[in-house]
Amino acid sequence: MNVEKDMSITGSAIEILLQGLTSGHLRIVDLTAPLHELTPIIRLPPERGQPWPFSRELISRYDEKGPHVYWNNLKMCEHTGTHFDAPIHWVTGRDLDDVSQVPVQRLVAPAVVIDLTEEAVDPSFLLERKHVERWIETHGPLPEGGWLLYRTGWSRHGNDPDRFLNEGITPGVRPECAKWLAEDTSIQGIGVETVGTDAGQAGCFDPAYPCHWFFHGANKYGLTQLRNLELLPARGAMVIIAPLPIVGGSGSPCRVMAIYEETTR
The missing domain is CATH 3.50.30.50 (Putative cyclase)
Structure with missing residues (x-):
């Protein structure tokens, strides 16, 4: 980000980073x-030996095993x-x-x-x-x-x-x-x-x-x-x-x- 070109972006390095993200000057990609x-x-x-593929086993999903919670056990390499x-x-x-x-x-x-x-x-x-x-x-x-x-x-x-x-x-x-x-x-x-x-x-x-x-x-x-x-x-x-x-x-x-x-x- 070119701070000199945008004098509205000021402050600490962290503030500049956050302003850059919220303003669109900086883009974040997954x-x-x-x-x-x-x-x-x-x-x-x-x-x-073989690596395990991703799999999951349900623990509960708002049911008798856990009326308020949804979660899983995971298995993978x-x-x-x-x-x-x-x-x-x-x-x-x-x-x-x-x-x-x-x-x-x-x-x-x-x-x-x-x-x-x-x-x-x-x-x-x-x-x-x-x-x-x-x-x-x-x-x-x-x-x-x-x-x-x-x-x-x-x-x-x-x-x-x-x-x-x-x-x-x-x-x-x-x-x-x-x-x-x-x-x-x-x-x-x-x-x-x-x-x-x-x-x-x-x-x-x-x-x-x-x-x-x-x-x-x-x-x-x-x-x-x-x-x-x-x-x-x-x-x-x-x-x-x-x-x-x-x-x-x-x-x-x-x-x-x-x-x-x-x-x-």
């Missing part, structure tokens, strides 16, 4: 996919729907933070969007370093301690689990690019629209699942199943990420929101 029984969840080979991956999620980060130990300061951070929806019409498309470097030439450096949000348009399949998982063929990141982003750039995490931060076929890469391998080994993070990235500017947004602080947790479903100045679109 990047979270709705969570329900049909939310897609990764499918692993039969011999592997930590990595269900729009979710946050903590470093401990992967063997390379096994001695690093669980989700409850992630500093809250790192959950509010700048974000940039790299839009490769045209290329990702091919579901096997992989992000390469050259794509990011081309983005940097146009939009400037990646933000210190920020997020790279990788837009592929894949969220359009989010209401069809079979199409969303696409028999294990979904866009992702080439191993060399994942290593470079995790180890040699200033970003703290990568966010994607797909079921996981890696390509569906990444189990066959070297190393397998390179975003998990390199990002978590570098004490960095992942966000998955994001939506509405098309509403954000290429740069200039701030994301707010709210995972549950599960002690010992490898990750958590979360609400992800972005704030940006309307004039940056």
